[in-house]
Amino acid sequence: MVLPVYKASENIDTIREAADRIRKDCIRMSTRAGTGHLGPALSLAEILAVLYKGVMRYDAQNPKWPERDRFILSKGHGCLALYSMLSQAGFFERSLLDEFCSVYDTMLPGHPEIKLPGVEANTGSLGHGIALGMGMALAARIDGRDSRVFVVTGDGELQEGSNWEAAMAAAHHRLDNLIVIVDRNKLQLGDFTENISQLEPLADKWRSFGWGVRVVDGHNIEELLSTFKQVPFVCGKPSAVIASTIKGKGLAIAENKVEWHYKVLTPQQYEELKNEMSLEELCHE
Amino acid sequence: MNEQKKSTRSSFAEALVEMGYKNKNIVTVAADSASRYGDFVKKFPERSFNVGIAEQTMIGVAAGLALSGKIPVVTSYANFLTFRAIEQVRVDIATSGLNVKLIGTDTGFSSAWLGFTHLALEDMAAVRAVPNIAIIDPADAAEAYKATEAIFKYEGPVYMRLRGRKEEPLLPVAEKSFEIGKGQILAEGGDVLIVACGGAVYDSLKAAEILQSKGMHATVVNMATIRPLDEELLMKLTSSIKHIVTVEHHNITGGLGSAVAEFLAENNPDVRLMRLGVKNRFGTAGSEDMLKKEFGLDSESLGSRVERFLKDY
Numbered sequence A: 001m002v003l004p005v006y007k008a009s010e011n012i013d014t015i016r017e018a019a020d021r022i023r024k025d026c027i028r029m030s031t032r033a034g035t036g037h038l039g040p041a042l043s044l045a046e047i048l049a050v051l052y053k054g055v056m057r058y059d060a061q062n063p064k065w066p067e068r069d070r071f072i073l074s075k076g077h078g079c080l081a082l083y084s085m086l087s088q089a090g091f092f093e094r095s096l097l098d099e100f101c102s103v104y105d106t107m108l109p110g111h112p113e114i115k116l117p118g119v120e121a122n123t124g125s126l127g128h129g130i131a132l133g134m135g136m137a138l139a140a141r142i143d144g145r146d147s148r149v150f151v152v153t154g155d156g157e158l159q160e161g162s163n164w165e166a167a168m169a170a171a172h173h174r175l176d177n178l179i180v181i182v183d184r185n186k187l188q189l190g191d192f193t194e195n196i197s198q199l200e201p202l203a204d205k206w207r208s209f210g211w212g213v214r215v216v217d218g219h220n221i222e223e224l225l226s227t228f229k230q231v232p233f234v235c236g237k238p239s240a241v242i243a244s245t246i247k248g249k250g251l252a253i254a255e256n257k258v259e260w261h262y263k264v265l266t267p268q269q270y271e272e273l274k275n276e277m278s279l280e281e282l283c284h285e
Numbered sequence B: 001m002n003e004q005k006k007s008t009r010s011s012f013a014e015a016l017v018e019m020g021y022k023n024k025n026i027v028t029v030a031a032d033s034a035s036r037y038g039d040f041v042k043k044f045p046e047r048s049f050n051v052g053i054a055e056q057t058m059i060g061v062a063a064g065l066a067l068s069g070k071i072p073v074v075t076s077y078a079n080f081l082t083f084r085a086i087e088q089v090r091v092d093i094a095t096s097g098l099n100v101k102l103i104g105t106d107t108g109f110s111s112a113w114l115g116f117t118h119l120a121l122e123d124m125a126a127v128r129a130v131p132n133i134a135i136i137d138p139a140d141a142a143e144a145y146k147a148t149e150a151i152f153k154y155e156g157p158v159y160m161r162l163r164g165r166k167e168e169p170l171l172p173v174a175e176k177s178f179e180i181g182k183g184q185i186l187a188e189g190g191d192v193l194i195v196a197c198g199g200a201v202y203d204s205l206k207a208a209e210i211l212q213s214k215g216m217h218a219t220v221v222n223m224a225t226i227r228p229l230d231e232e233l234l235m236k237l238t239s240s241i242k243h244i245v246t247v248e249h250h251n252i253t254g255g256l257g258s259a260v261a262e263f264l265a266e267n268n269p270d271v272r273l274m275r276l277g278v279k280n281r282f283g284t285a286g287s288e289d290m291l292k293k294e295f296g297l298d299s300e301s302l303g304s305r306v307e308r309f310l311k312d313y
């Protein structure tokens, strides 16, 4: 057993601070750039904070450390949250966040790219992450590593058939080092998932595909932490965590609103919310 | 210059609603976002379907509808419509020449900061590799409207490229009719022939003005249909003009530049050709203007590249 290089913290307050920081960073970065998928990033804050602060093993100073756990943001459009979390975890300087969608050829574009330290795969086209994760999980098995692979998908994203092809294959290969977290925020681009193409009963679907399944509150840090500690839920089966979340969580005007899929605050709105939400200066010179 | 502005996407949606009233067989199939159809979904809910985020299924369903006499329209970000679903496009639609209208949006540099998953710079190449599908890349919103009307009068599969939601200036040209397979001469001059399509036409015209001010005279053709290519027009123009430049917001492999090069190599090799566009690389994050500059496709870069081409050869 390799010792974790990143010392996982079980300090709930530390994790909560990281999640708050994610929210504030997402709001600030997207307002500065005048673009970004804000709603989809805000539902991810606790999931990412728990994974990076309390669960995953990695070495930010050595991002390619072979024994690390892998993380794939299959819903790549949620990258604002990932960028903030990776900077908090020490993969790059915090000042780089200011480049989000505002500098030509930035390492922080509208979907994550592997050129940014800490990003494990190029995503942005939905429905790719589970298969990518399965490949990494297979490689870990071949190499005899106990690395685990965490993949976050959207819920609407699960309408892509490729996810279910990979889900079936991963179960067949008994990849219990593969964990999929579904950001179940009930909304997709154009409407609620259940108004577009019904996903429920979602937990049953995963179970019937041969996965161990837990349904949790995706904003409850204690619950997320204790859930991730129990993976694999069933020995020999990949694990699916359906995390119930709120799209736009933490930004009142955006919560649960379809139009906030791809919308950002105006600088004026930002100023108005700054004190109440204790946000940073929009631009620090 | 006439600085009226409009997006190709909104023009398409308006024309689609008009056509929807005229032809009850027109149906739309969406993969999540139905906003690209504008008011069509509200006006004709019984003829509008959403299959969820599932582009391959969207194409398959459209093919089934077409096999049953309907005229389906499908839309998505161009890359997900073409690359993601190209097998469905090829087998389900193209092999039987089904009457399906494929509308790829956010092409060229218009998805800007979204990066290379969304920047559609090879979509025409994917579709051009598949036989049977007409390919249209309208130059501006006015042409997108007319092209939308035209694709419904045309029987068979069509791939039409649109750009984003951003309003773009309309071309400073008098109204002309749009016909599938016909290029349009927008400016005349004997020194160089600039053949452009889609979002590249506007800057090509501006580049021609710059050249004009330096005493070089360009003929500018809006080649809105990439397939079938207006070979007759190319033959006619290249009988007198020997310097040809193609301009596209697309990879120079597989798009307009390729189509023109292939035709001229076999039919009129007695010319010099320069293909301008994206050369064997992916797009990256940047504003549309930054990307155009980076790839040398803004009007100024175009002007100087054409000038150099005329001087060097």
Ligand SMILES: Cc1ncc(C[n+]2csc(CCOP(=O)(O)OP(=O)(O)O)c2C)c(N)n1
Pocket: A039, A040, A043, A075, A077, A078, A124, A125, A126, A127, A153, A154, A155, A156, A157, A158, A183, A185, A187, A188, A189, A247, A261, B031, B032, B033, B053, B077, B080, B084
């Ligand atoms: C293959 C593919 N099709 C379409 C899109 C466009 N798109 C981006 S986000 C999105 C909705 C995603 O919804 P969901 O998975 O529920 O994620 P959320 O934003 O709710 O977190 C769509 C359709 C895409 N990026 N990739």
Ligand SMILES: [Mg+2]
Pocket: A154, A155, A156, A157, A183, A184, A185, A186, A187, A188
């Ligand atoms: Mg969702």
